[in-house]
Amino acid sequence: MLQSDIQYTKVRWLLTIAGLFLYVVDIWTDIGLALKYFQEKHFVWTGLTLVFVLAGLLVTQIFSYAWYKDDMNDVWINPEGRPTISGMSKGGLAVLHLFGFGIFTRYYHLLKRGSKVIWTTTDSYTVEERREAHHNLFCLATDLSMLKLFESFLESVPQLLLQLYIVLGHEECSVMQYLSMAFSFFNIAWALVDYRRCLRRSLPQTREMPSGLPTAIYLLYKLCTITSQILSYTLLLILSTYTTVALTILWLMATTWTHLLQTNFCSSLGLEFLYRAVIGVILTFTFFNVKGQDTRVAMIIYYSFYSLINVTAPLLLAFLKPELQITTFLLTVSGLIFGFSVLGLVCLLLYYLLLHPRGMWREADEVDGLRKETETTKRIRNFLQP
Incomplete structure (x- = not known):
């Protein structure tokens, strides 16, 4: 039985769904606000609101696709050199990311793999195999949390600044503006904590927060x-x-x-x-x-x-x-x-x-030491350190 601090638990799986909800609602409230500004002929505000949404989407799609390609070319992740990863080809991944579904694809894979590991009971896996499965889930979650961090600072934070400027400087107040600011704020908070916790857990020799x-x-x-x-x-x-x-x-x-x-x-x-x-x-x-x-x-x-x-x-x-x-x-x-x-x-x-948290994680034993350093773990090791 794995200890609770090295498991991708059911609570974490459910919180992943909550993070997806915040992400979607934050974007849609901003798009709704842009439409409102357009109807009121505030074209500059419309443009800026949409620019921040598009900037966050574009950058996250670029990095998400690049990381998929890196993982596909990794001899440890893809030793057979298959032209697909997670059941998708480079062309299929490119199309998904072109239409802005890169993050949703990662959410789908994380939730699907997570459900197999944490919602099913089986004795066919050894402790080391289950440890590896949970570690891989945290690596998937960390990639996703880094993309969410990018999105929150390219979209949610500038959006919050823009809407505060409009509300305080031009006394333009509406329910949609307050909704947009509230969900931007919640999205920022979620991205910060989720990134912090996932990053530290995905590095085997680092203590979790x-x-x-x-x-x-x-x-x-x-x-x-x-x-x-x-x-x-x-x-x-x-x-x-x-x-x-x-x-x-x-x-x-x-x-x-x-x-x-x-x-x-x-x-x-x-x-x-x-x-x-x-x-x-x-x-x-x-x-x-x-x-x-x-x-x-x-x-x-x-x-x-x-x-x-x-x-x-x-x-x-x-x-x-x-x-x-x-x-x-x-x-x-x-x-x-x-x-x-x-x-x-x-x-x-x-x-x-x-x-x-200081020092080495108490479970960083020979099992962790023997774990192959894949493109994913190399990438995570170079992520921003909070």
Whole structure:
């Protein structure tokens, strides 16, 4: 019998369905909002809303297809050199990804394989075989969670920023906007925690993040820092739409830093540049360890700059638009920025000082050591480290 911390459990299987639901609803609420803006002749808002949806879909399809091809060419995963993977040819996979069904294909395979492993009882497998089956499920889930992380920062996070700017800066409020923001927020939260837990579990010599308090503190740290950052950017956009130029410069700086780190995540140079550009977007809103190295100094610099933006944004709006100094709007948003910033940084310190899993996983024995390093495990080893 496998221990609970090395199993892809029934609860995880059901939560995968919940993640799929959030993903679909988030996209459809954004598309519905774009249609609403189009009917109201807000064509710029329509275009931006759709651009973020399409950016998330396009990038995730590109990486999903590339990973399928890598796995197909892997001698350990496909020792017979078959022209198919998971029952699909390269052409079939290309068509599915061309029409945006790449993530749905991965959900289907994860749920199908998971149901065979966790919803059926059989004594025909040894402990090692069952361990390997559960590990493979976590690898499938980790690939999917990385794609969801990309999608959330390319679609949900910019969407949340855009809708907050419209609601706060133009006083355009509707039920559809609030639904879009709510599901974007939930999708971000889900992507962060799911990625964190799946990544650590799929690496055999890394301890899994415990559930309960550590997960809650980590989620609070990420959500509070990202939310305060988005609110600060929103105030700067209200002050001037030229803030988009400053955000572009921040993205270029983050992308350049990622390039200087010489990441080796992708199998081709073109995909590697795309990957670094995506990481630049993520770093514009939150910090991740890009190469799995000690980043204490980089994190201190990052969050010092983050704190400077959160202090500067409300002050600039108050001084440059004095008519807003005593309004409920500015006081409320400034209070939220301050509160989320402090809470986020406190949770960051609590998590990394007291709750962050350290050391080797206790089950990292000779079975794990003998496991062949496939393209999947190589890829996961190079994933972003939270």
